[in-house]
Amino acid sequence: MSNYYIYQDQKRCIGCNACEVHCKTKNDLPVGPAFCMIIPVGPKLIGGIPRINFVFMPCFHCETPWCVSACPTGAMQKRVKDGIVFVDSSLCVGCKSCITACPWGAPQWNAETGKVFKCDYCKDRIDEGLAPACVTGCTTAALRWVSPADSTRMRRKFFARTLADSKSF
Amino acid sequence: MSDSTTKTVFSVCATCSVRCPIEVEVENDAVKHIWGNPHLMGGRHLCPRGTAQKATQMDTERVQHPMIRDGDRGSGKWKKASWDEALDYVADKLKDIRDTYGGESVVLGDRGGPFTDLHKTFIKALGSPNYFNQHATCSNSVHNAHNGMAGQRRNTVTYDWKNCNYAVLYSRNIIESLGTKEAKDFVDALERGMKFIYTDARWTYTAAKADRFFILRPGTEYALNLGLINVIVKEKLYDTEFVNDWVLGMKELMAFIEPYTPEWAEKETGVLAKEINTIAHELADAKPSVILHQGWMTARSPDDYYFRRSIYILYGLLGAYETPGGLLFNKNETHCGYKPLRKFVNLPPKVEKKRFDGIGWKYKHLSPDYGLGQMLPYAILNEDPYPVKAFICYRFDPLSSYPDPEAFKEGLMKLDLLVSVDINFSHIGWISDVILPESMYLERTDPVIVKGGPKPALWIRNQAVEPRYDSKPKWWIIKQLAERLGIGQYFPYNSIEELIAWQLEDMGFKLSDFDEKGYVELTPKQILFDRKTNLPFNTPSKKLEFVSSMLEENGIPSFPHYKSPAPPPEGNFRLITGKIAVHTQGTTLNNKYLNEIQSENRLWMNKDEANKLDIENNDLVEVSCNGVSQNVRAALTEYIHPEVVYTLHGYGREIPLQTRTYKKGMRDNIFMKGLLEVTVGGNCPIAECFVHVKKV
Numbered sequence: 001m002s003n004y005y006i007y008q009d010q011k012r013c014i015g016c017n018a019c020e021v022h023c024k025t026k027n028d029l030p031v032g033p034a035f036c037m038i039i040p041v042g043p044k045l046i047g048g049i050p051r052i053n054f055v056f057m058p059c060f061h062c063e064t065p066w067c068v069s070a071c072p073t074g075a076m077q078k079r080v081k082d083g084i085v086f087v088d089s090s091l092c093v094g095c096k097s098c099i100t101a102c103p104w105g106a107p108q109w110n111a112e113t114g115k116v117f118k119c120d121y122c123k124d125r126i127d128e129g130l131a132p133a134c135v136t137g138c139t140t141a142a143l144r145w146v147s148p149a150d151s152t153r154m155r156r157k158f159f160a161r162t163l164a165d166s167k168s169f
Numbered sequence: 170m171s172d173s174t175t176k177t178v179f180s181v182c183a184t185c186s187v188r189c190p191i192e193v194e195v196e197n198d199a200v201k202h203i204w205g206n207p208h209l210m211g212g213r214h215l216c217p218r219g220t221a222q223k224a225t226q227m228d229t230e231r232v233q234h235p236m237i238r239d240g241d242r243g244s245g246k247w248k249k250a251s252w253d254e255a256l257d258y259v260a261d262k263l264k265d266i267r268d269t270y271g272g273e274s275v276v277l278g279d280r281g282g283p284f285t286d287l288h289k290t291f292i293k294a295l296g297s298p299n300y301f302n303q304h305a306t307c308s309n310s311v312h313n314a315h316n317g318m319a320g321q322r323r324n325t326v327t328y329d330w331k332n333c334n335y336a337v338l339y340s341r342n343i344i345e346s347l348g349t350k351e352a353k354d355f356v357d358a359l360e361r362g363m364k365f366i367y368t369d370a371r372w373t374y375t376a377a378k379a380d381r382f383f384i385l386r387p388g389t390e391y392a393l394n395l396g397l398i399n400v401i402v403k404e405k406l407y408d409t410e411f412v413n414d415w416v417l418g419m420k421e422l423m424a425f426i427e428p429y430t431p432e433w434a435e436k437e438t439g440v441l442a443k444e445i446n447t448i449a450h451e452l453a454d455a456k457p458s459v460i461l462h463q464g465w466m467t468a469r470s471p472d473d474y475y476f477r478r479s480i481y482i483l484y485g486l487l488g489a490y491e492t493p494g495g496l497l498f499n500k501n502e503t504h505c506g507y508k509p510l511r512k513f514v515n516l517p518p519k520v521e522k523k524r525f526d527g528i529g530w531k532y533k534h535l536s537p538d539y540g541l542g543q544m545l546p547y548a549i550l551n552e553d554p555y556p557v558k559a560f561i562c563y564r565f566d567p568l569s570s571y572p573d574p575e576a577f578k579e580g581l582m583k584l585d586l587l588v589s590v591d592i593n594f595s596h597i598g599w600i601s602d603v604i605l606p607e608s609m610y611l612e613r614t615d616p617v618i619v620k621g622g623p624k625p626a627l628w629i630r631n632q633a634v635e636p637r638y639d640s641k642p643k644w645w646i647i648k649q650l651a652e653r654l655g656i657g658q659y660f661p662y663n664s665i666e667e668l669i670a671w672q673l674e675d676m677g678f679k680l681s682d683f684d685e686k687g688y689v690e691l692t693p694k695q696i697l698f699d700r701k702t703n704l705p706f707n708t709p710s711k712k713l714e715f716v717s718s719m720l721e722e723n724g725i726p727s728f729p730h731y732k733s734p735a736p737p738p739e740g741n742f743r744l745i746t747g748k749i750a751v752h753t754q755g756t757t758l759n760n761k762y763l764n765e766i767q768s769e770n771r772l773w774m775n776k777d778e779a780n781k782l783d784i785e786n787n788d789l790v791e792v793s794c795n796g797v798s799q800n801v802r803a804a805l806t807e808y809i810h811p812e813v814v815y816t817l818h819g820y821g822r823e824i825p826l827q828t829r830t831y832k833k834g835m836r837d838n839i840f841m842k843g844l845l846e847v848t849v850g851g852n853c854p855i856a857e858c859f860v861h862v863k864k865v
Contacts, residue, residue: 012356014344015374016750017766021217024762025224026202031765043808050808052377109339136213137204138221139750140350164505 001058002061002083004121005151006135008054009158012142015040015054022137026122034100035059035110036134048150056143058134059119061085068116070101086120089113125154174198178633179206179687181618182219183610186282186307187218187348187754190687191635192495193611200226200611200634205810208686217751221762222611226637230759230827231636232606242582245602245825252641252649255603260653262586262602263295263584266558267654272296273522274556278542279563283618284630287647287660288563290513290766294656298520299557301540306570309539310850311467314477316536317717320707324451325499325623328460332494336365337448338391339480340469342373342463346748364455366448366837368393370745371773371815372808381444384810387469387856388734389438389741391476394483395731396434396445397452399426401486406453408488408630416485418715424801425728437733456487458494467852469745472537474850485713486495491700497858498698498705499621505691508675510619510627516659527847534723535851536627543845543853546580559586564607568596569755569819573843590646594824596691606640614665617672620688623695629669629683644668672674694714705722725849737812741859742774744794746818746837755819759827769834770817776864779803780810784864792835795842795862797826801835803862 015038023035035058037044042052065085068076078084078100089105092115098107099116102114107118122132131145146154178193182203190206192213200223204213225231235255240246250258266274277292281302292300312323331354344352359365359378367379368390376382385393401407402423412419422689431442431449452459460482467473489495502509502679523530525548527539535541545567547707548557562579568574574596581587582598589598590605598604607613615630632642641649648660654779664670669680682689698704708714716727737743751763758764772790786805789797792814811817821836841858848854 011360013358014347014352014378014750016217016344016347016352017752018215018220020217020766021221021751025220031761043377047380049379050372050377052374090778125841133202137215137349139214139216140344140353141212141214142356153466 002085002121003147004061004084004126005060005146006056006132007144007146007151007154008056009142009144009154009160010053012140013038013054013056014140014142015052016139018030018137018139019134019143021058022133023119028101030110030112033110033117035108035117043165057104060104061121064081064112066101066103067098067107070097072097076107083125084119084121084123084126086123087115087117089115089117092116170500173322174202177633179629179683180610180633181305181615181628181630182215182222183284183630184218184222184757185348186280187283187351187619188284188552189215189349190628191215191219195633198634203295203611203799206687209573209688210350211353211389214349214353217766218753218757218763219349221751221757221760222609224761225592226609226611226634226757228761230829231609231638232591232598232604232640235606235639236600236604238602242587242602247601247604249604251617252639254748255605256646256649259603259605260650263559263650263654265287266585270556270558271522272520273299273525274560275299275561276525276545276557277561277563278299278545278565278567279457280565281539282714284615286513286616287643290517290659291647291656292561293514294517294651296520296522296538298522299540300537301526301566302547302773303542303567303570305537305542305851306466306468306572306853306855307718308467309535309541310473310848310852311463311477312539313535313850314474315463315481317534317719318478318556318708318714319480321498321705322536322538322659323463324497324622325497326490328462329494329497330358330363330460332372332458333358333363333460334458334494335451335581335624336460336462337452338365338367338375338450338462339464340369341464342369342606342747343462344376344378345750347750347857360631364451370813371811372806373747376461381448381848383438383440383834384808385438385440386734386810386812387745387858390480391472392429392434392437392731393440393445394479395426395475396431396438396440396442397449398422398479398482398486399429399434400431400446400449401483402426406449407486408456410459411490411700412486414701415490415706415713415714416715421716421728422482422744425848429731434478437731452487457489457492459487459489460495461489465795466748467850468853469854469856471848471854471857473852473854474848478727481713485715487526490713491698497695499622500623500692500696501619501621502625502676502691503723504696505625507677507691510617513659517656527556532847532851533577534719535626538838539732539851541847541851543571543652543847544592546845548579548707549580549583550631556821558584559588560584560599561588561590561768562597564592566595566597566755568600569822571826572853573837574838576842576845592640593759594798595756596823599824605646606638607646608636608640612636612640615643617669623656623697625691627678627683627689627691629687631683631687685692737859741861742778742814744837744840744858744860745813745856747815747816749817752817754821755822757832758819758822758830761829764829764854767817768829769802770820771802772835772862773804773809773815775813776805776813779805782862782864784862789865790862791865792840794840794858797839797842799829799835799839800865814860
């Protein structure tokens with residue numbers, strides 16, 4: 001796990017795909033590969049209303065990344081200063097070991113270059129003190145750029161609020 | 170941002186009708202990224218359609234230079250033209266037409282909105298009263314309903330989501346058919362604890378967030394409102410003080426509403442009478458901080474007008490005008506102590522001729538602001554009320570947005586001149602005589618606009634990068650045409666800087682005042698009118714007229730009895746259409762990033778009804794109606810009314826040069842035969858379309 005975390009507030013997320021498009025335009029991606037995706041799951045009937053979950057899937061920037069271990073050339077790397085997992089494309093030979101290794105489908109295939117590329121949390125923006133494009137552009141501020149510690153605190157607050165919502169007091 | 174080749178430009182998006190304020194990052198004269206303007210959006214939030222326009226700016230499938238038709242209309246044969254050639258061609262034809270038939274034989278149509286001053290000036294200067302916009306298939310009914318009851322246009326009020334406690338959204342799919350700021354404000358309100366009711370003929374993402382969700386037969390949302398009004402009136406749950414101060418026609422409303430009990434409404438809508446009672450009481454408890462969304466796209470049923478009136482009646486009863494959490498009247502320059510922004514449209518002399526579409530003489534209760542574009546083909550074909558020989562279509566595609574494009578096209582084919590001004594190819598562009606490529610909004614500066622609201626401001630759409638192709642900005646195209654036609658004096662400028670200086674002169678501002686934030690603030694905080702004495706209802710009585718004098722004077726009843734919408738003929742379904750967050754009006758379908766997310770539409774069907782027809786999820790089905798048939802994949806769901814099928818609007822485009830969208834999916838409007846009609850609200854009744862569905 002890197003020093004960072006993207007927290008997704010399900011109550012605020014509207015499944016509009018703005019995160020995906022901000023990511024694609026920021027990184028000038030070709031059609032096909034996507035560094036992050038919103039996967040709608042549902043509708044599922046909860047309390048008489050068909051609800052839906054929008055599952056946000058960027059790269060999770062693992063503490064022990066499967067992709068880095070699998071990479072035979074050292075192209076897939078973990079940045080020492082903050083744990084961001086990224087590809088040095090000059091070293092990538094397109095063997096796809098990382099694609100095989102990653103349980104979440106984060107490394108993406110670039111058919112134009114024959115190499116892998118992936119979410120690097122917009123590290124150029126991070127280095128300027130900014131948040132990644134997906135978080136910055138999110139239509140409803142459902143995505144937040146936080147630390148892992150912040151995220152668990154937010155999750156607890158969110159859960160407590162949901163619990164309170166379902167009871168009358 | 171220290172690099173000299175990098176800059177930030179504040180501007181206004183032009184992708185959909187919301188027109189959000191944006192911040193464009195530019196590097197070496199290329200768009201690097203498009204964000205929301207943080208000074209106005211509370212952050213750099215921007216919807217997917219807006220940010221994806223970086224790809225449209227770079228797209229090779231845009232119109233790249235002026236084009237003159239070089240074969241039959243619609244043959245797809247074009248010759249590349251210089252601007253001089255194209256403008257001379259248009260101006261020479263317009264001169265002939267004006268000299269032979271009069272200025273009124275020229276019609277101009279656009280997408281409406283705040284950036285239309287130059288379009289309206291041009292057509293007025295030609296001596297024609299004939300301006301209209303897309304709203305006959307959008308918000309005509311709600312616009313005219315508010316005009317008839319409050320004497321105010323639909324968009325003269327703003328929703329105060331920040332303080333709203335309770336909302337009802339009638340098929341207003343606010344988080345899919347979205348504007349960035351409104352969607353964010355709405356989600357903020359939900360987080361704050363606002364409750365909302367959602368009704369629609371189908372499930373949507375908005376439904377998924379609702380506190381109560383009802384799947385209603387299309388057209389019966391009006392019955393639900395009648396039930397609510399019945400309870401609120403009979404149990405005296407209304408805001409007595411507001412009603413006494415501002416409402417005219419309470420007695421007539423009471424008599425009218427008598428039979429429309431919650432029990433009656435239950436039979437009509439399927440919503441239990443006790444639920445209707447509960448909602449009425451919840452509305453009354455939350456009043457006046459309630460929003461009953463008047464709707465965006467309201468061109469559905471023949472009596473949509475009366476449904477929209479029922480919404481404004483509820484606003485009146487609940488006293489939800491000019492109060493925190495309700496509707497706030499928009500304020501303008503003069504409310505902030507400034508002289509008005511100068512408008513070019515005030516320069517040419519008034520045109521006394523009657524309009525082509527009947528507004529002002531045949532349809533006296535309908536507003537000329539939006540007009541009745543659906544009458545254009547009839548006016549052309551029948552030369553009624555006079556010959557119409559030229560149509561200038563400005564960044565708008567009636568063959569995509571209006572029903573029955575074949576009938577519309579039949580009229581257009583009889584014109585002496587058809588001109589399309591656009592960024593992209595469109596269905597109407599494809600049959601035009603000339604296509605004039607306007608520079609995309611990222612490549613041009615437009616005149617300054619007043620952004621009305623509780624806290625009005627001046628906004629500017631600023632050029633961020635040089636035009637990629639041989640395109641020109643609006644101010645230049647119109648000025649060039651005007652000069653060729655001898656009406657250049659109404660456009661007193663030679664550059665956009667001179668144009669804006671002229672606009673701002675009386676207000677005392679200058680162009681550089683926009684540099685810092687992309688807008689000019691006119692008041693430090695929001696302005697509220699006195700609710701007791703000073704609400705700007707602009708009807709003859711200066712009241713909110715439940716009994717509308719405008720209707721009564723024209724022999725149209727304010728309270729006709731409710732008519733239950735007819736069920737579809739045996740074996741048919743009612744076709745309804747809608748939108749998603751990544752596309753608008755078909756004009757974004759060819760954008761590579763947005764196309765990638767949703768490149769085709771499907772036909773949503775009720776699972777049980779589909780099973781009866783042996784149709785399974787993702788089966789190819791044939792949809793047919795009036796001799797038109799198209800194939801599309803079925804998407805089965807239990808959360809759609811059994812009488813209804815639904816599809817995304819705008820697909821099935823038929824322009825070969827737009828390769829990503831060419832013939833992808835089903836084109837909804839070609840099923841809507843015979844619906845180029847004028848209903849009481851001026852809207853086309855586009856949901857009066859019934860289709861047959863079978864497995865292929």
